Amino acid sequence: MTAVRCVDLCKTYCQGDQDIKALDHVSIEIAESGFVCLSAPSGGGKTTLLNAIGGLDIPDSGEVYVAGQRIDNLSKGALAELRLRQIGFVFQAYNLIPVLTARENVEFVMQVQGVAAADRHEKSTAILKEVGLEGLEDRRPAEMSGGQQQRVAVARAIASKPSLVLADEPTANLDSKTSDELMELFTHLNEHHKTTFVIATHDRRVMKYARRLIRMLDGRIVDDIDQRAA
Amino acid sequence: MSIVLRLAWRNLWRQPRRTWLTTGAMVFSNLLLVFMMSLQFGMYGLMIDNTLQVFTGHLQVQAPGYKDDQKMRQTVADVLPLADAIRAELGSDRVAARGWAFALASSEERSFGIGIYGVETVFEPQVSNIPGLVSDGRYLASNDAAEIVIGKVLARNLRVAVGDELTLLGSGVDGSFAAAVVNVVGIFDSGVKDIDRNIAEMPIATFQETFFLDGAGHQIAIVADNLDAVPEIQSRVRSVLPSDGDLLVLDWNELQPGLKQAIQADMGSNFFMYFVLVVLVAFSVLNTQLMSVLERTREFGIVMALGLKPGRLGRLVILETAMMGLMGTGLGIVAGGLLTLWFTGNGLSLPGMDEMAAQFNLPARMYPEVSALSLLAGPLVVFLFTMLAAVYPALRLRWQNPVEAMRAA
Known part of the structure; x- marks a missing residue:
């Protein structure tokens, strides 16, 4: 079963007098439970592709399918x-709601989904424990380290039990040790929950965790490597 | 408490100084509105009571057309028995029959045209405060005495004092020559020059005899305990009127249309001022909420990316505004109510207000009147405008694109 399928995606941005091709006839398929890294230098098109897959941005042409839809x-x-x-x-800058505690940040999404209060509390406790934040549930983002904040962001991202998690430069603001811990968490979630992960990054240490590495340059896919085989 | 409520409440206090300033503007305007409206309503009540208590009363029984023409022949027949019947029906002494005629009043030195009221000497003090304003001499003693009380200005113009005689010349109800000689027994000082210059009162029986009214009069004045009681009294008085007659029972608004117009004009200008105040507060709220939305653009982009629809975010902004508005309304009502209550007991007197107040039949010291209307009307309008001011910032979120919002600094 395919988690994500993109067919011939094109997206052009205007920057001053110049037209910049952020996506240039991009086609990919990502299987369910996949663990994929999109790698590209800045302006290579990885965030645009991630946004198109996440329905945040509409491509100029082409088709995007998520879970067959x-x-x-x-x-x-x-x-x-x-x-x-x-x-x-999961975003680079964590982007938690600063006035809510770790638990409230996680529960906020569930409340919007219509999950009952008692269920929310139980689930948020379990999720925060799973991401290693037991005992820190009532802290606000300002009272946590960058790594802890990113874990809260991950907990928030998986709170609704999504089939697909999109992470844009999730380790960019973290030190190497914390980055490794975060990637191990992603791997754990991928293996235990069968969640598909698509991670945009240019961090080589992150890439090594991916089973599949897609390299982009100037809006085009230039390499698609199955790292298990490698 | 729901996370959305917690989020809205905490969002308010991200910038506590700004929230307090905006709430403070609401509290101040609500305080001002509560106090000013209470003072205004209290003033109107006093204005109406004081004007009507001088002479008019809350209700009058008259012949049709008399209010506009005041012709001698537009009479109320058997006015004294009718006044008795009304007193019995209402169980009140605040009912008095009157007659009115124009006459030339002459002293030894001068003559002036004046309006003369024939009054029931016992009951007139119950419906008019002129008898209580006699500053020299006394008020009329009996219904058939040949005596008169006149205003201070008229006494000066005629150059008469208590004990002097006046000759009255006029026309009787049948058009014949009417004349009487009466003793000045009292001089009143109402403070209203028109009344003090043009009005005199004499006993009703003497008046009826002088002007050949044969038991008739021109009006029966009735005073109610308060304005709210007027409609009920009006219908009870109607039930006492003879079924074959076509007498009218006019209320204070029909008798003194200018009074209501003056109040409406004053209300109009005051409400314009209140409107300006409310609009200023609304702009302050608009500014606060717009700033609050703009500085959270990135955050809104994130939560939209997480799957929140812009409408839900708009509702969050509305909820934040409602919380601030409720705070401003609640504190404003309490502060305004306490301030008004204090002045209700102690009154408010402004330097130089005495003369102006007298022109409107008002005392020099004003007393606000606290009511549900004066307490709630202004703050509710402020709250409504506050909520309206939140509509634009909330709607703005509908057009927000999550990717662009997340790029915001």
């Missing part, structure tokens, strides 16, 4: 619903 032609509301139920996001 075509999403590039969905309305804004339907895309929001898709992201809420099926896709988890």
Whole structure:
């Protein structure tokens, strides 16, 4: 079963007088439970591809399928619903809601999903324990380290039990030890929950965790490596 | 408490100084509105009571057309028995029959045209405060005495004092020549020059005899305990009127249309001021909420990326505004209510207000009147405008693209 399928995606941005091709006829397929890294230098198109897969950005042409459903032609509301139920996001700068505690940040998404209060509490406790934040549930982001904040972001991303997690430079603000811990957490979640991970990065240490590495340059896929075989 | 409520509440206190400043503006305007409206309503009540208690009363029984023409022949027949019947029906002494005629009043030195009221000497003090304003001499003693009380200005103009005689010349109800000689027994000082210059009162029986009214009069004045009781009294008085007659029972608004118009004009100008105040507060809220939304653009982009629909975010902004608005409304009502209550007991007097107040039949010291309307109307309008001010920042989120929002600094 295919988790993500992109067919001939094109996306062009205008920057001043110049047209920049962020995606240039990109086609990929990612299997369910995949663990994929998108690697590219800055401006290579990895974030644009991630945004297109996540329904945050609509490509100029081409088709995007998530769990078999075509999403590039969905309305804004339907895309929001898709992201809420099926896709988890982890961002470079953690992007937690600063006035909510770790637990509340995780529960917030569940509340929007309509999960009952008692269930929310139970699930958030379990998820925060799974990501290694037991005992820190009532701390606000400002009271946590970068690594801990990113773990909260991961917990928030998996709170809705999504089939797909998209992570954009998740280790960019972390030291090497914390980066490794985060990637081990991703690996653990991928193996135990069968969640598909697509990670955009240019960090070589992150790439080594991926089973599949897709290299991009100037909006095109230039390499697609099965790292298990390598 | 729901996370959304917690989030909204905590968002308010991200910038506590800004929230307090905006809430403070709401509290101040609500305080001002509660106090000013209470003072205004209290002033109107006093204005109406004081104006009506001078002479008019809350209700009058008259012949049709008399209010506009005041012709001698538009009479109320058997006015004294009718006044008795009304007193019996209402169980109140605040009912008095009157007659009115124009006459030339002459002293030894001068003559002036004046309006003369024939009054029931026992009951007139119950419906008018003129008898209580006699500053020299006394008020009329009996219904058939040949005596008169006149205003201070008229006494000065005629150059008469208590004990002097006046000759009255006029027309009787049948058009015949009417004349009487009466003793000045009292001089009143109402403070209203028109009344003090043009009005005189004499006993009703003497008046009826002088002007050949044969038991008739021109009006029966009735005073109610308060304005709210007027409609009920009006219908009870109607039930006492003879079924074959076509007498009218006019209320204070029909008798003194200018009074209501003056109040409405004053309300109009005051409400314009209140409106300006409310709009200023609304702009302050708009500014606060817009700033609050703009500085959280990136955060909103993130939660939209997580799957929150813009409408839900808009509702969050509305909820934050409602919380701030409720705080401003609650504190404003309490502060305004306490301030008003204090002045309700102690009154408010501004330097130089005495003369202006007298022109409107108001005392020099004003007393606000606290009511549910004066306490809630202003703050509710402020709250409504506060919520309206949140609509634009909330709607703005609908057009926000999550990717662009996340790029915001």
